[in-house]
Each structure stands twice: as structure tokens, then as C-alpha cells.
Amino acid sequence: MEAAWILVVIFSFVIIISAINNRHELKKKKLDAALRMQEMSQGIKPGTYSSLRRRDRRRERKHTEGTADEGDGTGAWEKENNRAQLKKGIDDLQKRLDNIETIMNSRKGTSYGDNE
Template identity: 40%
Template structure:
């Protein structure tokens, strides 16, 4: 009976160690994937800062794929999608002006409705 307990404890230990290892392995893969994605978004070849590839052949293939992707016509448009501060400010000013016009329109509508209500009260 003692042997059963020993075997059970050993198996539980192995299962626990495997679970912890799997968890940290998953976390490492998530971090590596996020880093590679950030590298691609920044326009840097994947693997420049992180080297997730196990051998040089896979690394060279990734470099080649990235260069092909970089040659596509819409790649730079995706990378240069950031607006300058002046453009953002101009859009905000236009938005504020549009809102001000809408508020003025609402004010005139409300004023005309109040006049109509007053005229109806005066008629009665």
C-alpha cells in the first residue's frame, strides 16, 4: 500500500511540473509573438530584437518573407498611417465647429417651437 502512495506522489509531482512548464512556455510564446508583431509594425524585420527561430534556415526564410512583404505597395501606407499633431488638431477644430453649428441649429429649432407654443396659447 505504501508503494501506491509513493507512485501517486511521483506522478502528481510530474504532472505538476509539466503543468508549470507548459504555463511558462505559453507565456514565453505569447511574449515572443507580441515582440515579433511589434517589430513588423515598426517596419523592422522579425527577429531583429528577438530571435524566435531555432535555426538559421528558418530565420533566413522569415527575413526573405519580410522583404517580399515589404515590397508590396500597401506596406508603406500601413506603416505611415500615423497622423501628425497638426492634422489631429485641424480635425478637432473642424469637429468642434460642426458641433457648434449643430447646437445653433438646435437653438433655432427650439426657439421656433417655443414661439409656436406661445402663439397657440395666445390664440386660446
């Protein structure tokens, strides 16, 4: 009878540990989904930040350590430079859109003028 109680305790312990593990995995999946939704709402390709695995982080850390301005591995200078390039690219695209709009407006104006 004592062996039965030992088996009950062991199996209940295993069930409790697996339940805690499943709850933790579910919470992790919910957080990952929320992060992906936030990335998509901001216009970032889904999984850009949320899908980094440990080995990818190590590679990224090694890559940024040599190029970081501060030497702490964060790559702050690269982030700043990347933002500046993005802002410049956005401004360039906005100018192109304005040029396209003026060209389209001028074409509409000449096409209506030809018909009259």
C-alpha cells in the first residue's frame, strides 16, 4: 500500500509540473503573438524582432560588439545611423510622390484641355 502512495505522489508531481510548463508555454505564445501584432501594426515585417533565437542573438551580439561606438555591444551608433537613413529615404519618397502627383495633375489638365 505504501508503494501505491509513492506512485500517486510521483505522478501527481509530474502532472503538476507539466501543467505549470504548459501554462508558461501558453503565456509565452500569447506574448509572442502580441509582439507580432504590434510589429504588424507599426508596419514592421512580422517576426523581425520576435523570432530571434538565442544563437541568432549571439551572432548579432558578436557582430555589433566590434561596430558599437560605446563598446557595450548595443550598436547605438548603428541604430542612429539607420534612423537617419530611414528618415532620408522617407523624405525622398515623399518628394517623389509629390512629383508624381504634379505630373498626374498636369496630364489630367492637358487631357481635359484637349477634349474641350
